[in-house]
Amino acid sequence: MNTERFALRHVGIRPQDLNHMLQTIGVDSLDQLIEETIPGEIQLDKPLQLDQPISEAEFLNHLQSVSKKNKVFKNYIGLGYHDCVTPSVIKRNILENPGWYTAYTPYQAEIAQGRLEALLNFQTMVSDLTGMELSNASLLDESTAAAEAMTMLHHLRSRDQKKLGVNKFFVSENVLPQTVSLLTTRSKPMGIELEVGDHRDFDYGTDYFGALLQYPGKYGQVEDIGSFIAHCQANNIKVAVAADLLSLVLLTPPGEMGADVVVGTTQRFGIPLGYGGPHAAYFATREAYKRHIPGRIIGITLDLDNQPALRMALQTREQHIKRDKATSNICTAQVLLAVMAGAYGVYHGPDGFRHIANEIHRKAKILNAFLCDSGIEQENELFFDTLKIRVENIDTVKQLAEEREINLNYIDDKTLSISLNEATTQKDLMELAGCLDGSGSLVDLSPYQSTSEDIFPESLKRSSSFMEHEVFNSYHSETELMRYLKKLERKDLALNHSMIPLGSCTMKLNAATEMLPLSTPEWGNIHPFAPVEQAAGYHEVLRKLEDDLTTITGFAATSLQPNSGAQGEYSGLMTIRAYHESRGDTHRNICIIPASAHGTNPASAVMAGMKVVVTKTDDHGNIDLVDLEEKVIANSENLAALMITYPSTHGVYESSIRKITQLIHENGGQVYMDGANMNAQVGLTHPAAIGADVCHLNLHKTFAIPHGGGGPGVGPICVASQLAPFLPGHPVISTGGEHAITAISAAPWGSPLACLISYGYIKMLGEEGLKEATKIAILNANYIKNRLEEKYKILYTGEKGRAAHEMIIDCRPFKQYGIEVTDIAKRLMDYGFHAPTVSFPVAGTMMIEPTESESLAELDRFCDAMLAIYGEIELAGQGEERYLQLLKNAPHTMAMVSSDVWPYEYTRQEAAYPLPYVADNKFWPSVRRVDDAYGDRNLMCSCAPMAAYA
Numbered sequence: 001m002n003t004e005r006f007a008l009r010h011v012g013i014r015p016q017d018l019n020h021m022l023q024t025i026g027v028d029s030l031d032q033l034i035e036e037t038i039p040g041e042i043q044l045d046k047p048l049q050l051d052q053p054i055s056e057a058e059f060l061n062h063l064q065s066v067s068k069k070n071k072v073f074k075n076y077i078g079l080g081y082h083d084c085v086t087p088s089v090i091k092r093n094i095l096e097n098p099g100w101y102t103a104y105t106p107y108q109a110e111i112a113q114g115r116l117e118a119l120l121n122f123q124t125m126v127s128d129l130t131g132m133e134l135s136n137a138s139l140l141d142e143s144t145a146a147a148e149a150m151t152m153l154h155h156l157r158s159r160d161q162k163k164l165g166v167n168k169f170f171v172s173e174n175v176l177p178q179t180v181s182l183l184t185t186r187s188k189p190m191g192i193e194l195e196v197g198d199h200r201d202f203d204y205g206t207d208y209f210g211a212l213l214q215y216p217g218k219y220g221q222v223e224d225i226g227s228f229i230a231h232c233q234a235n236n237i238k239v240a241v242a243a244d245l246l247s248l249v250l251l252t253p254p255g256e257m258g259a260d261v262v263v264g265t266t267q268r269f270g271i272p273l274g275y276g277g278p279h280a281a282y283f284a285t286r287e288a289y290k291r292h293i294p295g296r297i298i299g300i301t302l303d304l305d306n307q308p309a310l311r312m313a314l315q316t317r318e319q320h321i322k323r324d325k326a327t328s329n330i331c332t333a334q335v336l337l338a339v340m341a342g343a344y345g346v347y348h349g350p351d352g353f354r355h356i357a358n359e360i361h362r363k364a365k366i367l368n369a370f371l372c373d374s375g376i377e378q379e380n381e382l383f384f385d386t387l388k389i390r391v392e393n394i395d396t397v398k399q400l401a402e403e404r405e406i407n408l409n410y411i412d413d414k415t416l417s418i419s420l421n422e423a424t425t426q427k428d429l430m431e432l433a434g435c436l437d438g439s440g441s442l443v444d445l446s447p448y449q450s451t452s453e454d455i456f457p458e459s460l461k462r463s464s465s466f467m468e469h470e471v472f473n474s475y476h477s478e479t480e481l482m483r484y485l486k487k488l489e490r491k492d493l494a495l496n497h498s499m500i501p502l503g504s505c506t507m508k509l510n511a512a513t514e515m516l517p518l519s520t521p522e523w524g525n526i527h528p529f530a531p532v533e534q535a536a537g538y539h540e541v542l543r544k545l546e547d548d549l550t551t552i553t554g555f556a557a558t559s560l561q562p563n564s565g566a567q568g569e570y571s572g573l574m575t576i577r578a579y580h581e582s583r584g585d586t587h588r589n590i591c592i593i594p595a596s597a598h599g600t601n602p603a604s605a606v607m608a609g610m611k612v613v614v615t616k617t618d619d620h621g622n623i624d625l626v627d628l629e630e631k632v633i634a635n636s637e638n639l640a641a642l643m644i645t646y647p648s649t650h651g652v653y654e655s656s657i658r659k660i661t662q663l664i665h666e667n668g669g670q671v672y673m674d675g676a677n678m679n680a681q682v683g684l685t686h687p688a689a690i691g692a693d694v695c696h697l698n699l700h701k702t703f704a705i706p707h708g709g710g711g712p713g714v715g716p717i718c719v720a721s722q723l724a725p726f727l728p729g730h731p732v733i734s735t736g737g738e739h740a741i742t743a744i745s746a747a748p749w750g751s752p753l754a755c756l757i758s759y760g761y762i763k764m765l766g767e768e769g770l771k772e773a774t775k776i777a778i779l780n781a782n783y784i785k786n787r788l789e790e791k792y793k794i795l796y797t798g799e800k801g802r803a804a805h806e807m808i809i810d811c812r813p814f815k816q817y818g819i820e821v822t823d824i825a826k827r828l829m830d831y832g833f834h835a836p837t838v839s840f841p842v843a844g845t846m847m848i849e850p851t852e853s854e855s856l857a858e859l860d861r862f863c864d865a866m867l868a869i870y871g872e873i874e875l876a877g878q879g880e881e882r883y884l885q886l887l888k889n890a891p892h893t894m895a896m897v898s899s900d901v902w903p904y905e906y907t908r909q910e911a912a913y914p915l916p917y918v919a920d921n922k923f924w925p926s927v928r929r930v931d932d933a934y935g936d937r938n939l940m941c942s943c944a945p946m947a948a949y950a
């Protein structure tokens with residue numbers, strides 16, 4: 001056996017297991033199973049012609065040599081991105097630790113208390129620094145967060161404002177260019193009129209509902225925005241402020257000046273630049289707006305023992321409930337990065353933050369004093385870390401800087417800006433001075449060291465305390481932080497404990513070799529707005545990844561810009577919109593979406609300015625062709641698109657798919673395919689083969705980027721040739737199609753650092769391995785189906801009775817015994833498993849997706865657990881009260897089971913060690929079942945302050 005084949009490590013099934021599995025399913029060969037599963041007319045008849053696979057060792061060597069093509073300059077470009085220092089203890093214990101990066105979104109709170117606490121720390125840190133009452137647990141990037149703020153303020157217009165059609169949003173010209181571009185994208189379809197101008201000349205007109213400022217401004221100017229905010233408020237205009245979180249350690253936070261929303265990035269809190277991402281953005285606002293906040297909020301509630309417990313609050317599954325009425329389409333966020341940024345806060349604490357912020361500010365003051373002394377004009381009267389400098393000889397400065405591998409932000413032919421950061425050393429400062437004065441030498445800055453004078457007026461100096469909670473004041477030695485992180489990690493069930501069989505979410509292996517390159521500075525320390533030639537290594541990888549994804553989907557072009565699946569949906573629909581507009585079809589605004597679609601679909605369609613028409617599914621889980629045809633014909637004139645998931649969210653390859661896509665085309669629409677289920681297609685069929693025009697891929701599902709507890713994500717869109725000209729562009733770095741729509745993300749290529757993972761995945765599997773992965777994913781799903789179907793009803797299958805790569809089991813029949821699907825989900829924890837997807841796309845069901853990475857032994861353990869639980873349900877159904885009690889009490893904690901009191905009728909062993917395999921590897925939920933409703937009624941979204949412990 002060739003043990004260097006990566007496919008052998010990625011795929012969990014051993015060759016000797018195959019026969020037993022095929023027999024269980026009742027087929028002679030894997031190929032027969034595939035033939036019976038995927039409709040013949042969409043199966044690919046030729047190879048895709050991807051590269052041959054390479055071994056893990058070869059890949060690491062390859063990527064290291066490509067990384068040398070990146071030039072790691074010192075970055076003073078700023079514009080929302082700064083060099084920083086990732087504490088090694090955080091890098092090793094979080095970023096490089098599968099206990100953290102392979103976790104799922106914390107829907108199952110009882111086995112997710114660790115990351116929930118880490119996110120609560122993040123929220124507390126953000127609320128405190130911004131001076132706001134409430135913060136969410138991350139958005140995709142600063143510009144997206146600003147767009148979400150605009151949208152929220154638009155929704156929050158008063159009744160009068162809505163009646164009068166007040167629709168203008170003012171944006172200061174001091175706002176970052178990428179944010180202005182993104183606001184442009186988002187405002188148009190919503191009918192918001194964007195006005196960019198000098199906020200000092202703003203007239204506070206009654207035709208505005210909101211305004212956005214940058215604090216400090218994009219070139220570093222700090223000014224008192226208090227009176228602007230007050231004037232806005234007096235005129236019913238709500239104010240969002242995009243703020244540099246670190247500067248708020250020293251400056252009066254916008255929340256204390258009356259801002260309604262504060263947004264920004266936490267990148268400089270220890271997160272590598274990564275040529276643009278991933279990084280966590282934050283969104284903080286008033287308590288009064290809590291029901292309108294986009295993304296996830298972590299809140300405190302109680303468990304069955306009335307002990308405090310954490311869980312996702314309020315609109316956890318917002319889009320699934322509100323669908324086309326949802327206020328935002330955000331689903332995957334940036335959880336792992338938020339966890340890291342929060343840990344940076346725990347590690348440094350308020351004193352550490354004061355030191356870091358003061359040091360950065362001091363460096364800026366030293367450089368400023370030198371400039372002043374040298375007669376070089378510095379335009380920012382007040383500044384935190386950024387100086388705006390006028391130079392006569394900008395070419396000389398640029399040349400000197402480049403020779404010293406320094407990136408500055410060149411604004412025009414006379415002006416540049418320099419943003420200093422945590423990583424800037426004294427020698428760096430001396431070098432910078434030598435570039436600016438044209439000498440090229442290391443300038444002696446000792447005369448300026450004592451620049452201790454305070455430049456901020458009292459009104460701008462932060463006087464309030466922050467981060468006084470115990471958690472930010474306890475773990476400042478490495479030993480203490482290491483143990484704190486371990487303590488949290490131990491509370492969480494991640495892929496390094498057992499299978500996470502999440503339908504629609506594809507929790508496959510995230511191989512160590514795919515992850516390793518993320519730790520290196522050649523990939524980590526590239527600024528997204530560095531000259532492209534410095535990122536030659538990145539461009540080699542990104543171009544190849546785009547090409548391979550284009551090939552895999554059968555399309556013509558790919559954009560890597562969207563930072564999540566939902567952003568991909570939005571981008572894809574925006575390219576469709578632009579395409580129709582380019583043909584004069586501006587009236588085409590109807591988007592048909594099946595009732596079973598993921599909630600982000602209708603939410604994205606509405607954001608793209610489309611009207612959603614829902615089409616039914618039939619009893620077999622297929623699109624109801626008669627209903628679809630009716631709706632297409634009725635809307636033929638205005639049809640913009642059909643959004644469809646394939647294989648369907650019911651886990652079926654609909655055989656009429658080509659008929660469906662043809663019908664849409666005949667009526668002038670485009671077909672958007674939601675690619676979340678691409679793991680059932682790669683190498684065997686593709687979106688082009690089913691007749692789609694555009695799809696997004698979730699690289700964090702199908703292409704091995706770890707889930708990170710709810711992000712990062714990468715949601716590229718792949719498009720047919722007619723849509724390629726409209727792929728998204730960027731205002732700072734040129735990218736996208738020739739008629740590019742404006743930006744979708746803050747960075748030109750979204751999150752390049754995470755793209756390295758998918759690049760490795762494809763390189764190491766090659767075409768043959770990718771195909772094998774797809775086939776085994778289908779095999780594993782059908783094996784589980786065959787093992788479970790004697791007891792559980794499988795809701796939908798294909799024409800020949802096969803499942804795709806996932807299946808839905810019906811738990812509604814157990815309701816008659818008073819047993820809900822949630823009881824099964826919680827009981828699975830006692831057996832050491834994370835529940836499958838619950839109640840999507842059908843309420844009262846579970847959707848199981850094993851992926852190709854699981855071994856036969858693990859599949860069997862999972863099936864054994866499910867069948868054992870069925871046995872418990874059966875007994876409960878026969879009137880054995882104690883089994884009902886057992887299911888309702890699940891999950892069982894160690895405290896319960898080891899307590900001196902045991903008031904239950906079932907045994908402790910039945911509770912905690914229901915099957916022999918459990919004893920070997922017991923996972924203890926850290927809290928009892930949480931009470932969601934209590935937490936929503938008593939919303940608490942930050943850590944208790946020190947006073948609460950007194």
Ligand SMILES: *Cc1c(COP(=O)(O)O)cnc(C)c1O
Nearest residue numbers: 331332504564565566598676713
């Ligand atoms: C995961 C998923 C999405 C959304 O992707 P995000 O990356 O979470 O935004 C959309 N559709 C389906 C079917 C999904 O499973």
